[in-house]
Amino acid sequence: MIRVVKAPEVRLTELLDCAQRLFFSRGYDNTTINDIITEAGLSKGAFYHYFASKEALLEALATRMARDSVKELEPLLEDLELDAIGRLNAFFAGSRRLKVEMAPHIRNTFEVIFRPENIVLFHRIDQAVTAVVTPILAALLAEGHEAGILDAPDPQAVAEMLLQLRLILGPVMHKALLQAKDGNVDEPARVLDERLRLYGIAIDRVLKLPDGTIKVAEEGFARALLEPD
Template structure:
């Protein structure tokens, strides 16, 4: 049969689809690059044309998740009836909903990032997400400064603080995962809930808003995301 020639972007997406399916089924560590290459039906040379390593593949999956999340908030960004504060809270609310809905899948793909030896990879994936969302946050905050809703001299710095939340909580999550006990996971959930409240207060103060104006979380959000990880572990196939 003649070789099928596909558009490079289509081929790249197919490789990501195959990798995601294998990582979800077997886990990131157990699925090898050879498994991905075999499932995709391409040569090693063709694969390495798109991705330099397994880590690069995971980063690309993170970037795709970010793009999909970005598409999910476009209606909020385009709504002319929202003022900057409601637009920011709407963006955060939509992000929470997307994370809860995709939590089990995301844990299966990205749990490996929380191992101590993978801190650099965790940072790189956070940078991928930040590249998509930081410009949106900066735009909303600038609009708020212009109309007097927010008071800050550094919109970029505030956006960076929001995006750095994941890095700031890395150690808490990593410790809970390393232990594997329900008790440690519950402690982690409580710690993260307090940390989120602290971030909300800090952002209110930095933006010159009354306490309770910014809502990064909602009751039950942290627990829903973290216990999705627990369910993922319980349902994982044995070796």
């Protein structure tokens, strides 16, 4: 068999892609290094050339996912036609990812990430995302505070608090998805819509903005998330 030589960055990307597929399909705890190298077609020595352990691989994967999320946000965050409030709305809506058209993808991700066997994966991804996006949010808050649009005297501390608030949405979405699988869509959709609305209002009140200023999801998103294809 002819050995295929690839650039290190190509091999690294392939390895991360493979790990992500396996973690999402089998669960982080149920995936071994042997599973990963078999799937990727690499030797164990090649794996350890890139990563010292499965945990190191997980950290790299989480960081990549966080950076990908920020990259999606860049066009809106750099839009000079948007004021600080407009960019904050873009930020909290995840670059408007909480849209009806994105609901199926988000549904699949949540079904995977909140499995009990993926709790380590979830927390590692959250830590990586928080580390990457906190400085961005703090800069937006500082801009808005200096302009007198919102109240954030300590932008870094407020950014950290607002990012912690977002974690309350995950279990609510997951519970709603489980209920919808049993054929009950109306009630969990109503609950999720209300929780998304309250999340936006909580942000408004921390920043001393009028209720309804920050919107974190497009109308109809909850039902689109929960209804099966």
